Amino acid sequence: MTDRYATVPEATRFHLDCRWQPADADPAGRLLFELWNLGATPVESFRLAFTTLRFAGHDPAADNARLLDRRGYFHEVAPPDGLRLAPGDVWRFSLGDIAGAPQHRGEGIVSAYMTLADGARWPVTVGDLRHEASGQGAAAGPAVYALTPWPAEAELTPSDRLPGYLVPADGATADELSAVSTMTALFRRLFPLEPVPFSLMALPGDRLLRFASDAALGREAYRLDFRDDDVLLTAAGPAGRQYGLTALGQLSRGARAGCRFPAHGHIADAARFAWRGCHLDTARRFFSVADVARFLDILAYLRLNIFHWHLSDDEAWRLEIRGYPELTSIGSQRGPEAALPPQLGDGHHSSGGFYSHADVRALVAQAARLNIGIVPEIDIPGHGTAALAALPALADPDEPAGAYASVQGFANNALNPAVGLTWTVLGAVFDDLAELFPSPYLHVGGDEVAEGAWLFSPLARRLMADLGVDGAEALQSHFMRKVQAMLGQRGRKLAGWNEVGNGDGVETEGTLLTVWQKAAIGAGLARRGYDIVMAPAEAYYLDMARSSDWDEAGMSWAGATSLEAAYAYEVGDDIPADLLPKLKGIQACIWTELIASRAHFNHLVFPRLAAVAEAGWTPTARKDWSRFQGLVRFCPTL
Structure with a gap:
């Protein structure tokens, strides 16, 4: 990258x-x-x-x-x-x-x-x-409006002229002007060869943009009224204003490419779900800070509001932690002579990379300007090979090598709750996460802990006896409840994958579980009282191949997912009506074992990410596959 x-x-x-x-x-x-x-x-x-x-x-x-x-x-x-x-x-x-x-x-x-x-x-x-000629010329083509995701309500009459630039009218506040400038910069970054939709300098042929505030609208809702001489954008605050400006920018950009801009009418819009997320695995493959920044821009363009940042796994640890520099000096490096061997795509060359505190602060600030929350994930207790390689004292020295292996083939890869250093290190990790990320949730993984984890560790066996429990699932529940208490001490709530609910699970109050396995698991967790986000692997895992063709690139374990299948999937069908209040939203996931290039990333992720974005924003009754097919050409790529 x-x-x-x-x-x-x-x-x-x-x-x-x-x-x-x-x-x-x-x-x-x-x-x-x-x-x-x-x-x-x-x-x-x-x-x-x-x-x-x-x-x-x-x-x-x-x-x-x-x-x-x-x-x-x-x-x-x-x-x-x-x-x-x-x-x-x-x-x-x-x-x-x-x-x-x-x-x-x-x-x-x-x-x-x-x-x-x-x-x-x-x-x-x-x-x-x-220059004076800006914004002149006739519009062409049918009455198609380039909006992705599609709004909740749109009643529009097409104009027969191009809109020119959208320019704030006299009287706009500094905050409103700043929002327009922010969107100007966003469109310039995403589409550097195209005209930007906005300007602060008015010329003949431009469309004046006026702002109004309505506290009765939801935080992310907005309304656009297209009138003879101007457009009125009404919102309750910054998020709704940003989404309204994004919609206007999309309309303007599309009008220059054969779609239409409205002459009259209105758009009344609000998000279907509060949580509209996308996960990115930067542990298997390191993404530069610049690439993560561009990805945030793309999420904002699609009105996704959560970036789930996967920062550790068996293959690498990517976040600087004060007091434990080995986690990145050793745990972020792979190679023939390194503590971590080469993995998929590495060959004989060394690979590495991690995010410093300064990197994180810059990306968190950018996300905040785009009304995106970053939820960091440190995957524990399983998927811990990189941490264990960096800090060997985390292991029970009397646990036999190769006592168990994860589904991915990593031996003895779970942090041991009976080792005191485990909790000292995790305390330092949670301190840094709480300081760096304002998100109310910290994601702690909890997925794919091997069935035989800890069973051959003398320290863990003594702990199980002291607790009166037996088996990896019961010990993981103890582990996660202790983690939940540590997060609570730092003013944060626990988010995790659906396996966190296995066995006795954790306290349901304030817990959010990301459901990637069968939909019935999500319904069962909601019935037990957990808030859930649906990220079904068979529809929203964007590392899955787009078809079953032999020559198609991508993963296969959850099947193939075409663009149409991703668009058609309806999470509401999987959750009983009485449990829908526990469904907080949806999320796409991008795992990167086989993604070795920007071209491969773009091939897999786009435009399927736009399909997930529309599922998160647009009411089911307003979705239209034929319309969506015609508009995905306007979506940006990495």
């Missing part, structure tokens, strides 16, 4: 739009700029640096600005003395004597940053290069 971003996208604080204006006296014309302060505090005595192919001369007849420096494509300008930008204010200026008239949208501002009075530098979100 190769990086798509130099860094994780940062918060929107400043936004720069640019327009080219022809001039009779100079065929090259001028560049007109608008710099918006979208932060919470005023700024003054600042400098703006930007790069553009159409560089200005050293005497550019600057209007309302001073050109401080110009070297090649680099420019640095400053406002007139005394200019102060309050939150929501705009500084307008222009430069002439530019190096030729731009011929394409991409010849505008490529990148920009601000230097504040204290020397701090801030990135600046950059819009498209605008």
